[in-house]
Amino acid sequence: MLRSIIDDSNPAQSIEDIIKELHINGPVSSTIIEKLSYYKRFHQNVFEIYEEKILSVLGLFYKNKHPTNLYSFVLAQIGELYQEQYNNYLTPVQASIRYAINSKKYISISAPTSAGKSFSIKHHIYETNGDVVIVVPSRALIAEYIETMKKHFGNDKSVMILPFVEYVFKSRNLRRIFILTPERARELFTQKETPNITLFFFDEAQISEEKERGVKFDVLVRRVEKIFPSAKLIFAHPFIDNPEAQIKKHSLSDEDAFTYSYKHNTVGKIFIQKHKNGKDYYFSPNIKDGHQSKNCIEFNGSFRDFAFDGNKTILIFVSKKSLYNGKFLDNYSDYIKKLTEVTEQKALDIIARVENLIGANPSHQSTLVYLLKKGVVIHHGSVPLEVRFLVEKFIRLGFAKICFATSTLAQGINMPFDIVWLDNLRMSDATEKHRALAFKNLIGRSGRLTDSPKFDYGYVYTENAKLVATRLNTDYKLSEESILETEINVNVDNKELIESILNESFNDELNLPQSKIERLSNQTTLDIIILILDLIYDNSENLGSNLRGKENAVNRSLIKKRFQQIFQISLNRELNAAEDRVFSNAIAIILHLMQNCSFKQIVGIRYNYISKRSKNREEPPEFSQPANRLPSKNLKEFSLFENNIQAKNISYDTVVFDTYDYLDTVISYSLSDVFCGAFQNYHNITKDDRALNIINLFKYGTFNPKHILFLRYGFSAEQIVTLENYVSHITEDEIIFDTPSLADCPEDIRNLIDWYLPDSI
Numbered sequence: 001m002l003r004s005i006i007d008d009s010n011p012a013q014s015i016e017d018i019i020k021e022l023h024i025n026g027p028v029s030s031t032i033i034e035k036l037s038y039y040k041r042f043h044q045n046v047f048e049i050y051e052e053k054i055l056s057v058l059g060l061f062y063k064n065k066h067p068t069n070l071y072s073f074v075l076a077q078i079g080e081l082y083q084e085q086y087n088n089y090l091t092p093v094q095a096s097i098r099y100a101i102n103s104k105k106y107i108s109i110s111a112p113t114s115a116g117k118s119f120s121i122k123h124h125i126y127e128t129n130g131d132v133v134i135v136v137p138s139r140a141l142i143a144e145y146i147e148t149m150k151k152h153f154g155n156d157k158s159v160m161i162l163p164f165v166e167y168v169f170k171s172r173n174l175r176r177i178f179i180l181t182p183e184r185a186r187e188l189f190t191q192k193e194t195p196n197i198t199l200f201f202f203d204e205a206q207i208s209e210e211k212e213r214g215v216k217f218d219v220l221v222r223r224v225e226k227i228f229p230s231a232k233l234i235f236a237h238p239f240i241d242n243p244e245a246q247i248k249k250h251s252l253s254d255e256d257a258f259t260y261s262y263k264h265n266t267v268g269k270i271f272i273q274k275h276k277n278g279k280d281y282y283f284s285p286n287i288k289d290g291h292q293s294k295n296c297i298e299f300n301g302s303f304r305d306f307a308f309d310g311n312k313t314i315l316i317f318v319s320k321k322s323l324y325n326g327k328f329l330d331n332y333s334d335y336i337k338k339l340t341e342v343t344e345q346k347a348l349d350i351i352a353r354v355e356n357l358i359g360a361n362p363s364h365q366s367t368l369v370y371l372l373k374k375g376v377v378i379h380h381g382s383v384p385l386e387v388r389f390l391v392e393k394f395i396r397l398g399f400a401k402i403c404f405a406t407s408t409l410a411q412g413i414n415m416p417f418d419i420v421w422l423d424n425l426r427m428s429d430a431t432e433k434h435r436a437l438a439f440k441n442l443i444g445r446s447g448r449l450t451d452s453p454k455f456d457y458g459y460v461y462t463e464n465a466k467l468v469a470t471r472l473n474t475d476y477k478l479s480e481e482s483i484l485e486t487e488i489n490v491n492v493d494n495k496e497l498i499e500s501i502l503n504e505s506f507n508d509e510l511n512l513p514q515s516k517i518e519r520l521s522n523q524t525t526l527d528i529i530i531l532i533l534d535l536i537y538d539n540s541e542n543l544g545s546n547l548r549g550k551e552n553a554v555n556r557s558l559i560k561k562r563f564q565q566i567f568q569i570s571l572n573r574e575l576n577a578a579e580d581r582v583f584s585n586a587i588a589i590i591l592h593l594m595q596n597c598s599f600k601q602i603v604g605i606r607y608n609y610i611s612k613r614s615k616n617r618e619e620p621p622e623f624s625q626p627a628n629r630l631p632s633k634n635l636k637e638f639s640l641f642e643n644n645i646q647a648k649n650i651s652y653d654t655v656v657f658d659t660y661d662y663l664d665t666v667i668s669y670s671l672s673d674v675f676c677g678a679f680q681n682y683h684n685i686t687k688d689d690r691a692l693n694i695i696n697l698f699k700y701g702t703f704n705p706k707h708i709l710f711l712r713y714g715f716s717a718e719q720i721v722t723l724e725n726y727v728s729h730i731t732e733d734e735i736i737f738d739t740p741s742l743a744d745c746p747e748d749i750r751n752l753i754d755w756y757l758p759d760s761i
Contacts, residue, residue, distance in 0.1 A: 001290075002282055002297045005035060011043040015050045022057040026092070028263040030472075031286040037268030037457040038282075047455075054455055058266050062089035063453045086123065093264050094120040100258035106233050108205075108247055110240035111262035113444030117236050121201055126152055130198030131176045135185055135220065137207045138381060139163075139664070143389040145179045147396075155755060166712040167191065169756075171734040182207075182216045183669055189223060189508040197228050205235040205246060206437060206478065212629065214483040215494050219501050221250050222484070227508070237478075239440045245478035267447050268457030272303050273465035280304075283465050285472045291465035303461060308335050312418040313401060315445050319424045320380055320406045324654045325642075326367065328404050331423070339374045339401065347375075347399040350390050357387055357718055359600030364607060364652045375399055379415075380406040382657035384599065385664070386716050407438050416448030422462040436474035443472075493571065493631040510677040512570075519569050520678045521685070529682045532562045533690045536594065547591055560587045563675070570674045571631055578635040581625035586666040589659070593701055599659070599717070607655040610640070610647070617648035627661030630670040663701070672698045706730065713756070722749060 008014055018035060027033060036054065040047045047054075055064045056072040061079025064072060082090040086098050093111060097120040100107050111117040125132050134145055142163045153159045160174045165187035167176075176195075178185075188195060208217045224231065235246040244259035246252075273283050273291065280299035284290035299306075307314055322328035329336070342348065351372045360366035368378050368387075377391050377400045394400055395415050403417065407427055420443050427435035447458020462468045479486070484498050500506040500513035507514050519525065535555055538546040546552055547559070564583055568574050575583060592602045608614070610622045620643040628635055640658055641650050675698050679691040693703040700708045701717070709730045710720045726745060729736040735756055742750070742757075 001031075001035070001284055001287055002038065002295070005038045006042050006297060008039075008043065011039055011046045012049070015039055015043075015047065015054075019050065019053055019057050022054075027058050027265050030265055031284075033265040033268050034270075034284060034286055036455060037270050040268070040455055040457065041270060051455055052453070055453065058455075059091040059093070059264075060266060060449075061091070063451065065089060088123060090120065091116055091264075091266070093117070093262050096260070096262075097121065098124060100260075101232070101234065104256055104258040106247055106252045106257040108235040108237075108243040108245075108257070108259045109262065110237040110243040110260075112265050113238050113441060114267040114449050115262055115264050116449070117262070118203060121203075121234055121236060122148060122152075125149075125177065125199065125201065128199055129175070131178070131196050132199045132201070133185065133188065133197055134177065134179045135182060135200065135202045136179065137181070137204045137213065139181060139385050139388075141203065142179050142181070143385075143392055147393075149177055149179070157755060157759070160714070162714050164712075165191070165195075166714075167195070168709070168712045168732050169734065170732060182213070182220045185220050186511050186673070189227060190511060194227065197231050199232045199234070200224055200228070201234045201236070203236050204238075206237045206240060206476075208246070208249070208483065209434065209478060211483065211487060212494070215487060215498060218249070218482045218484050219497065219506075222501055223506070223508070225250065225252070238444070239437055239476055240478055241475055242477045242480075245480045248480045249478075249482040266456075267449055268455065269443065269446055270457060270459050271465070271468065272299060272459060272461045273468075274303075274461075274463045283469075285465070285469035291469050303459075307419050307421065307459070307461065310339075310401070313403075314419045314421050315403045315405055315415075315417040316421045316423050317425075317442060318404050318406065319426055320382070322424070323378060323380060323404065323406065324651070324657065326651060328423075329367075332402070336371070336374055336376055336402070339376070341373045342375050342399055344399065346397060347394065350394050350399075353718075354387050354390055357384065357390075357600065358653075358656045359604050360652070364604060366653050366656070367651065368653050368656075371404075375401040377403040378405075378653075379403055380657075382661050384656065384660040386718055407442060415445060416450075417445055417458065418447065419459040419461060420446040422460065422464075422468070425462070425464055425467055432471075433474060433476055436471040437476045439468075439471040493633060496572075507677075510680055511673055512677040516570055516674075517677065517681055519572065520566070520681055522569075525566060525569055525678065526682060526685065528562050528565050529679065529691070530688075532559055533688065533694070535559050535562075536694075537690055548595055556588075556591055559591065560584055563587050563590075566678055567630075567671065567674055570678065575631070576633065576635065578625060578628075578637045579630055579632060581637060582628050582630060582632075582635070582666060583671075585625060585627070586630075586662050586671060589662050590667065590697065593697055594703070596702070596704070599663070603652075603656050603659045606659055607650075607652055610655060611650050612647040615647075618646055621645065621647040621650050624658070627658055627666050629665055667698065709735075715752075719752065723753065726753065 018032060021032060052064055052067065052069060052072050056067065056075040061076060061082070064076065067073040067076045078092070079089045082088065082095045086095065090098065094116045097109060097117055101121065101124045109117060136142060136145065146161055146163060149161045153161070158173065158175060159177065160169060161177045161179065163179050164184050165178055165180065202221070208214045224233070233252070235243065237243055241261055243261055247254060247257045247259060271283050271285055273281055273296070275281055275293065280303040281296035282299060283296045287295065289295055316332070318328040351369060354372060355369050358366060360369045371378060372394065377395060379388065379391055383391065392415065395403060427438050443460050446460050447456050450456055484501060487494060487498060496513045496515055500515065505514040507517055510517055535558055536547070547556055564575065567583065589602055592605065610624050611617065612619065612622060621641045624640045625637060626640045640654065676695045679694045682688065683691040696703050696708055700711050702708060707720055710723060711717070713735055715723060726737050726741050726749065727735060728738040737753060737757060
């Protein structure tokens with residue numbers, strides 16, 4: 001195929017034939033879109049003559065609003081019809097989705113990453129009434145949705161967009177859009193009154209197939225259908241053959257459902273492989289044995305030189321392990337050294353904020369910050385969320401030349417690059433089927449759709465073309481049976497949760513199975529909680545005052561032991577040695593939060609300890625078990641750093657990432673439900689208000705009531721210190737800013753608070 005395209009003596013006729021095929025069948029064949037990419041690459045002058053027609057036949061009407069030929073003009077009438085109906089120049093796929101959403105209660109669809117399915121759903125959300133919940137698989141996607149929603153609504157002060165469930169600013173008649181992970185969405189069920197939610201959008205809904213996260217996802221769907229029976233439910237997936245499985249597995253009404261798997265592609269991919277002979281070749285994963293030499297075409301010159309010429313953006317997929325041990329730079333350090341440092345003020349401001357957030361300085365040297373100064377980004381799930389927001393903004397503003405990333409970017413984040421460079425093909429997913437799906441999502445970052453009037457394509461580079469072809473041609477089907485039914489007798493630690501959902505004994509107020517609450521209500525548990533509160537308060541109102549310093553080491557040890565006893569009671573088993581190490585580190589961080597330590601202070605404390613700042617730094621670092629979800633019965637003991645490294649040489653960034661994982665994966669994801677439920681249950685029984693502070697600590701990371709209100713209003717912990725100077729009054733009902741101080745307010749602060757101000761100011 002490739003040779004016939006490159007050597008084509010009559011490319012005009014061939015392109016016309018492709019247009020005819022697209023007109024009849026639509027852009028449902030990856031091979032057809034690949035052919036278009038090669039004709040544009042090797043026959044650009046001829047391709048440009050037909051490019052307008054190609055955009056029209058692909059249904060990309062928004063790229064060509066003023067057609068100059070009869071064919072495009074005729075097809076453009078479809079786009080005009082969509083514009084009249086939906087106020088947007090939608091593609092046929094997007095229009096089909098909008099029609100389905102308007103007419104059905106349950107929608108489950110699948111489409112490639114560039115098909116624009118999320119675009120259609122977002123625009124329906126813009127126009128609908130009532131509160132909306134958008135459920136995304138991880139916090140990595142929250143930033144993008146917040147950015148998109150705020151960009152659309154601008155300064156509309158009747159719409160509040162929040163990354164957690166809070167009902168504040170009650171003095172305003174607000175419509176709320178919540179962008180949540182499945183874990184954060186549990187707060188929907190603990191509100192005093194049932195919220196008025198009219199639509200739930202589950203993006204990247206294929207996480208229902210993952211064992212641990214899938215359980216929480218399916219639990220959420222079941223609870224949503226029970227508590228919000230009139231709400232519309234939308235499930236969106238990429239590259240799924242049977243999206244109707246979501247309807248079947250949750251016993252939703254077939255008559256009121258729309259399901260469809262769209263195969264439409266509109267963005268091309270050109271695949272390059274490095275052969276074992278050292279040369280680079282074009283290859284096609286869409287034809288049989290397309291990776292074999294006989295079917296490949298040699299790339300003229302070095303693709304590495306082509307890619308790293310300074311004019312292209314490159315996403316380099318690497319393993320998380322290499323990001324932790326620093327080896328991800330081995331093959332690229334020479335190129336990075338040659339890059340000039342960024343000088344744009346907006347970029348420098350972002351870098352300064354990142355430095356401040358993680359506590360980077362000459363004593364705590366950060367590779368992440370050093371690379372940012374060169375226009376090189378690190379992106380993965382353990383980068384602290386606020387830093388990730390800034391990094392993604394850095395990319396969107398065009399400052400990033402290279403992005404080193406893990407499969408976090410496979411979760412649908414809209415950060416396109418000219419080239420996806422597959423330095424690593426290992427995926428952490430359990431099965432090859434799951435790895436193939438994550439891989440398809442990942443390469444979707446190559447050549448995403450733009451607004452420019454041209455056909456878009458990108459490059460994918462690999463040293464294992466056969467595996468790439470295999471994964472791209474691996475089909476994926478959802479199970480038609482919920483993981484709640486299939487895992488109930490497999491996952492012992494989840495069995496109690498699953499059973500409570502299936503037999504409807506889950507306690508919505510305390511967010512725990514009733515059987516677990518019964519264990520947490522026994523006198524032994526209540527006595528342990530009293531001991532914890534007495535130790536923390538020490539007969540005073542100053543929470544945590546007797547936890548500081550070496551003299552209180554015994555108190556800290558006792559508190560850790562008591563918390564562990566509660567957690568083990570909730571599990572109905574003891575922790576193993578590795579789980580115990582993770583739990584101990586997590587509670588140590590909780591104790592730092594009790595003492596009002598910031599994130600960067602906690603990182604500094606942990607880094608100084610692990611790197612033996614006050615000991616012999618030529619020795620191996622102190623042992624520290626990496627963060628891991630709990631419970632994890634099969635977890636083994638291993639150190640965050642290898643023993644063959646000297647303590648003085650450990651990576652500061654690795655401690656940053658691990659500390660964030662402890663806060664996010666361990667404390668928020670694994671421990672928060674149990675301890676919030678246990679202490680709320682204790683408060684319900686005893687009315688001891690001291691317990692409420694512990695709940696706030698696990699929920700918000702602080703017990704400062706004013707800071708908690710700031711967080712509930714949507715401000716980050718980083719912003720609170722500055723904002724306190726401009727706020728005269730804050731409650732659940734309203735936030736009032738000090739008008740005189742706003743006169744001299746810096747522009748960035750004013751932009752941050754403008755939505756919260758009354759129009760008269």
